[in-house]
Amino acid sequence: MQEMNLTWMKACHDEIVVGAKVLHYPATHFERLWRKYHHLGNFPAVRFGGELVVPASFHLEARDEYLKYSDKTTQQEKLKELLERAAFLSDEEVQSQLETGSVVSIDTVRESLRQGVWIPPRQLRPSLFSLLQRRPSKEAMERMQRMRRMPAEVLFEAVGLLKMESLDQGLQKVVEQLETRGWAACHLGLHGKLMDRARLEASQLKPKMSKGATVIENRVVDPTESPNALRGDWTLFMQEQGLTGPKGPAPTLTMLESALTDLGMQLDPRLRRSRLQLRITERCDGMLACYEEGGAYSAHLDNADGDGRVDGRVLTMVMYLNQNWDRRAGGELAIFEPEKGELGDEQVEGKWYMVSPEANTLVLLLADRVLHEVRSAYAERYALSMWFCGQHAEYGGS
Numbered sequence: 001m002q003e004m005n006l007t008w009m010k011a012c013h014d015e016i017v018v019g020a021k022v023l024h025y026p027a028t029h030f031e032r033l034w035r036k037y038h039h040l041g042n043f044p045a046v047r048f049g050g051e052l053v054v055p056a057s058f059h060l061e062a063r064d065e066y067l068k069y070s071d072k073t074t075q076q077e078k079l080k081e082l083l084e085r086a087a088f089l090s091d092e093e094v095q096s097q098l099e100t101g102s103v104v105s106i107d108t109v110r111e112s113l114r115q116g117v118w119i120p121p122r123q124l125r126p127s128l129f130s131l132l133q134r135r136p137s138k139e140a141m142e143r144m145q146r147m148r149r150m151p152a153e154v155l156f157e158a159v160g161l162l163k164m165e166s167l168d169q170g171l172q173k174v175v176e177q178l179e180t181r182g183w184a185a186c187h188l189g190l191h192g193k194l195m196d197r198a199r200l201e202a203s204q205l206k207p208k209m210s211k212g213a214t215v216i217e218n219r220v221v222d223p224t225e226s227p228n229a230l231r232g233d234w235t236l237f238m239q240e241q242g243l244t245g246p247k248g249p250a251p252t253l254t255m256l257e258s259a260l261t262d263l264g265m266q267l268d269p270r271l272r273r274s275r276l277q278l279r280i281t282e283r284c285d286g287m288l289a290c291y292e293e294g295g296a297y298s299a300h301l302d303n304a305d306g307d308g309r310v311d312g313r314v315l316t317m318v319m320y321l322n323q324n325w326d327r328r329a330g331g332e333l334a335i336f337e338p339e340k341g342e343l344g345d346e347q348v349e350g351k352w353y354m355v356s357p358e359a360n361t362l363v364l365l366l367a368d369r370v371l372h373e374v375r376s377a378y379a380e381r382y383a384l385s386m387w388f389c390g391q392h393a394e395y396g397g398s
């Protein structure tokens, strides 16, 4: 008999916790359930690693149980009973999955209650293990490095994102790109003189910069110990160095830093509504970076390990400050876009999209999923970056 995996669900507070692994379930039984429930339209809505699902009715029943009792502990217990019975999992199994971190919580019950309509469970995140698997092996990376490279399409070249008559449409376009490709490059349309000033301020701050550091689990690591990626840039964090404020030494950079913050805030509601269901909760300090001649940053994910915290970095923005950049000086940001398979699969196929670090260009990418690298630059190359922290709904964000 063919077997199928079923995801289990477990109640927890006013959320439902959905487990990754799964018990073997005979296909015939699954079909019976399917026949019974598919008219709900959202039947087996949760998919995990290409596998299954929980009958939508469990969710509806869970919601009803939730409504019946008013105190949290009873609600929790009742939901637990109901859902564990539904999925035939023992407490130990549930507990061990909670402990190994192969579970995520989703807020479908709460959302259903809040909105008064059926909110289907969302797609689950992969386990931490498979997240780490996304980091390609050395061999896979070598293979990927031989894949095709092509210039990235830069959006709003003629008008500029910040000049678009309808900024709203512009932001929507950016979100669509993030949804479908994981990254977007756009032209900002800022005045050349402003960019000149920003670049000048950045170069005056050069003496304050220190060697860019690698962060794993939210801690700076010694690059000789854990050469996760090799980076040759010099960096400085704006607020940490007390550089922000209109009267500070870098008023133009301060303004640009606020523009990036604003952009993040404007994107947030759109990202929440998008298929990414991404919620931005915080921004990090703006980072100024300089690559000197020969400087590069090998292929990496900005946040490959969740940053070791709940709200890890989810979105990266990089704004280039290099007016009249000579393309022969290289220094492109290369972004890998998988076309077949996923990052981390040995057989992944895809292309690298190259963005030249020219002033007025802004790149946005999903910090925890998009592999990118800075190619050697043969002229001083400046950029202002900002990371936004938050949660993916399917990671347990609510």
Ligand SMILES: O=C(O)CCC(=O)C(=O)O
Residues within 6 Å of the ligand: 289, 297, 302, 318, 332, 333, 357, 372, 373, 374, 383, 385
């Ligand atoms: O400067 C760039 O193009 C990107 C830098 C980068 O990838 C990083 O700082 O994580």
Ligand SMILES: [Fe+2]
Residues within 6 Å of the ligand: 300, 301, 302, 372
């Ligand atoms: Fe990066």
